[in-house]
Amino acid sequence: GQGRTYFSEHLSRDDRALLLSISLPWNSKGYNVKWRSNAKEAKLEELREELSRLALRYDNEDFRDQGEDFSIVVLSLTDKLMLDEVRNAVVRTSRFHHMMKMSDSVLADKLDEGGVDPSSALRSLISDSMEIDHVKAPYQRVNLRAGRPIVFDTDGKDYYLVLRRDLRPGGTLDAVGKPIEEGDYDEFHLSSRAWYGVHVYRSSDGTVKGVMVNVSTPAELLKGRVRYLDLEVDLAYSDGVTRVVDENELEAKRVYLGETLVCKAKEAVELAKSRLEANDWEGLIEEMGVGDFKSKYG
Incomplete structure (x- = not known):
């Protein structure tokens, strides 16, 4: 034609x-x-x-080097903190500038100018209910059940957040394998420091039914949301037994994650595994930097 x-x-x-x-x-x-x-x-x-x-x-059907390649680069909190430092070498830039820009550009500018307390700025991102953006490579956004913040601690340089997620009866707890019963809930521990999040599954009376560690990038705070990049590997702990879950998925996603993230994931797995095998999941939470913070959300 x-x-x-x-x-x-x-x-x-x-x-x-x-x-x-x-x-x-x-x-x-x-x-x-x-x-x-x-x-x-x-x-x-x-x-x-x-x-x-x-x-x-x-x-001759020779299509080598034809067309264009488009790539989506998904930035983690760690990447944005590095960009803060790069920008600060040129113009005054606060820690969390690029993260804040995602929610409130005016607040980000005030933070740069020193016109607002960093701790107050971080607290302003916390809502009564926090959505959870669980992002998987290459770029799949999974929305987990939202949680109510029961702890938020910050010193202005880092933060620690605990969300309570009430679970619907039926089915089983992720990786732990125990049935979800009436009144069960998840305490989801997140931090700007740790390369993992910790799910502590409890029954209605507060008894721990199991623990799941989700290896991921440090959690990013957005207005009414937390966001992190899932690094595929999970660890499950229940009745004194520790299991590493989906380690093969980490290798399968290596092409998207790159060597640096794969290495960080493996380091987090080893840390979590050593703590869980010592029956010390609470110590794993302490590794998130909780002891450095004093104030409570509420």
């Missing part, structure tokens, strides 16, 4: 007329041609030769 010629929006009318005269013969043969903005910089003979080469490659 008849091909068509397309132009970059940055090409002038005169440029388009000239380029069309080159591509029309190829359109008549059924080829579509798209001219980019830098085509106006090349000599006409070079463009004719390039079209001939491309047509020959097409006819």
Whole structure:
């Protein structure tokens, strides 16, 4: 069929007329041609030769190095803190600037100017109910059941958050395997420091039914939300037994996560495993930096 010629929006009318005269013969043969903005910089003979080469490659089904690659880079809290430091080398930038920008750009600017207390700024992101963005590679956002904040501690430089998530009866507890009964709830411990989150599953009377450690990037605070990147591996602890879950998924996602994140995940697994095997899941929570903070949410 008849091909068509397309132009970059940055090409002038005169440029388009000239380029069309080159591509029309190829359109008549059924080829579509798209001219980019830098085509106006090349000599006409070079463009004719390039079209001939491309047509020959097409006819021979040689599609190497064709088209464009688009990548989505998902930034974690750690990445944003690094960007804070890079920006601070040029212009005054507070810790959590890029994180704050996601929720309140005015507040982020005030934080940079020193016009607001960092602890107060972080507290302003906490709502009565907090959504949970559990992000899996390559980019799948899983919304977990929201939680009510029962603890929020911060010194302005880091923070620690505990969410209570009431569970619906039926089914089983993630990785732990015990049935979910009436009144069961999850205490979800998160931190800006730790490369994991800790789910402490309790019955209605507060008895611990099991613990699950989700290896992930440090938790990011957004307005009414927490967000982290799941690093695939979980650890389950119940009745004195520790299991590592989905370790093969970490290797399967290596192409998306990269070596640095895979190494961080493995370090977190070893730390969590050593604590859980010592029947010390509370010590694992203490590793999140709880002891450094004094104030309570409420």
